[in-house]
Amino acid sequence: MSKKQLGLNTICTHIGELEDKQFQGAVSPLYMATSYAYEGVEQKRYPRYFNTPNQEALAKKVSALEHGEAALIFGSGMAAVSTSLMAFLHKGDHVVFQNTLYGGTSNLVTEEFEKFGIEFSFTKDSKTDSFEAEIKKNTKVIYIETPSNPLLTLTDVSAVANLAKKHGLVSMIDNTFASPVNQNPMDLGIDVVIHSATKYMGGHSDISAGTAIASEAHIDKIFQLAKNFGGSLSDFTVWMLERSLKTLGLRVKAQNENALALAEFLEGQDGIAKVYYPGLSSHPDYELAKSQMKGFGGMLSFELQEGLDYKLFQKKLNLIKPSMSLAGVESTILLPAVTSHGLLTPEERTAQGIKDGLMRFSVGIEEKEDLMEDLKQALEKVRG
Ligand SMILES: *Cc1c(COP(=O)(O)O)cnc(C)c1O
Numbered sequence: 001m002s003k004k005q006l007g008l009n010t011i012c013t014h015i016g017e018l019e020d021k022q023f024q025g026a027v028s029p030l031y032m033a034t035s036y037a038y039e040g041v042e043q044k045r046y047p048r049y050f051n052t053p054n055q056e057a058l059a060k061k062v063s064a065l066e067h068g069e070a071a072l073i074f075g076s077g078m079a080a081v082s083t084s085l086m087a088f089l090h091k092g093d094h095v096v097f098q099n100t101l102y103g104g105t106s107n108l109v110t111e112e113f114e115k116f117g118i119e120f121s122f123t124k125d126s127k128t129d130s131f132e133a134e135i136k137k138n139t140k141v142i143y144i145e146t147p148s149n150p151l152l153t154l155t156d157v158s159a160v161a162n163l164a165k166k167h168g169l170v171s172m173i174d175n176t177f178a179s180p181v182n183q184n185p186m187d188l189g190i191d192v193v194i195h196s197a198t199k200y201m202g203g204h205s206d207i208s209a210g211t212a213i214a215s216e217a218h219i220d221k222i223f224q225l226a227k228n229f230g231g232s233l234s235d236f237t238v239w240m241l242e243r244s245l246k247t248l249g250l251r252v253k254a255q256n257e258n259a260l261a262l263a264e265f266l267e268g269q270d271g272i273a274k275v276y277y278p279g280l281s282s283h284p285d286y287e288l289a290k291s292q293m294k295g296f297g298g299m300l301s302f303e304l305q306e307g308l309d310y311k312l313f314q315k316k317l318n319l320i321k322p323s324m325s326l327a328g329v330e331s332t333i334l335l336p337a338v339t340s341h342g343l344l345t346p347e348e349r350t351a352q353g354i355k356d357g358l359m360r361f362s363v364g365i366e367e368k369e370d371l372m373e374d375l376k377q378a379l380e381k382v383r384g
Helices: 008-014 053-065 077-087 103-116 128-134 157-166 216-229 235-245 248-267 286-292 310-316 346-351 368-383
Strands: 070-074 094-097 119-122 139-145 170-174 192-196 210-214 272-276 299-304 332-334 359-362
Touching: 008 053, 008 248, 053 070, 053 210, 053 235, 070 077, 070 216, 077 103, 077 170, 077 192, 077 210, 077 216, 094 103, 103 119, 128 139, 128 157, 139 157, 157 170, 210 216, 248 272, 248 299, 248 368, 310 359, 310 368
Parallel strands: 094 119, 094 139, 139 170, 170 192
Antiparallel strands: 070 210, 192 210, 272 299, 299 359, 332 359
């Protein structure tokens, strides 16, 4: 049976597991060695070559989850993003980025690319035509992120993948928000899929990691740079991530279910002006979401009605904690205007549709009734 024929939770539980030949233990043994024999072996093993036993085992699972041929495991999401981009870009090349990018990726581009002589453009919005409009003679890569942060706008993945093919470009996606449970971009024609495994893949807010998944040939190209850049992950964390991924399917499906219920609940509450969630029929990309996603994800955003004190609202929440990161089993909330998008000017935020009182809600696996109750009592307090 090939990997692709196995179902999601079977891949999560079993693919890539290492056999404990010595003691027949139930889980993959952890090999912490940084030094391996070289005589008589074809492949020299070393952590920074991304080929320790645990790294190779985890790469198999991650690759199977995204329906790819191969994968690399990095020390952070940004190590995966920067190494993958730089592997396909040389001095004088140009890359098209979606306008709404994760803050760290946008910093990488605006703060670092110039010194490497790499040109870049941001699209004006997430429409396919807007990507085509930015393609130049020296364009080599198109890079998208969908659903986007924090307004959960969608990009048409297969349309952008086709556009890239038409112009002979490498297409890349940051698939962190969807996770491999809800979206498999390689099935839609994307070349390179990147995850911050710090988010859903890790899922417990205790792992920093990243992954890139692609064809053997593309992963080999990324590896050639990765071994020089040195962004590999410690084997202990690799082992932790394998453990986390066993429950990825269960966690994310629970988060999908909670997020949809909470989005519908919030939409009906007095004091809520707007809810952004791709699974709501009021979302402008609802049809696209249904066609390219298997679930709508655990992230949503909302705004209180004009004049209601959003800072007080956050303070009054008991279960849902204000927190910078996202995608853990625990529900968290943040104000993008003062955190993730705090470095943008107020004009730039307005242009992206990010109001000061916009709240990004990372929905966890708690009982949805308890989360509803928490939101309800906080809303009652700010409504006065
Ligand atoms: C967090 C995040 C990243 C960066 O990942 P790190 O693990 O923090 O380096 C990239 N993209 C998205 C969408 C993220 O949420």
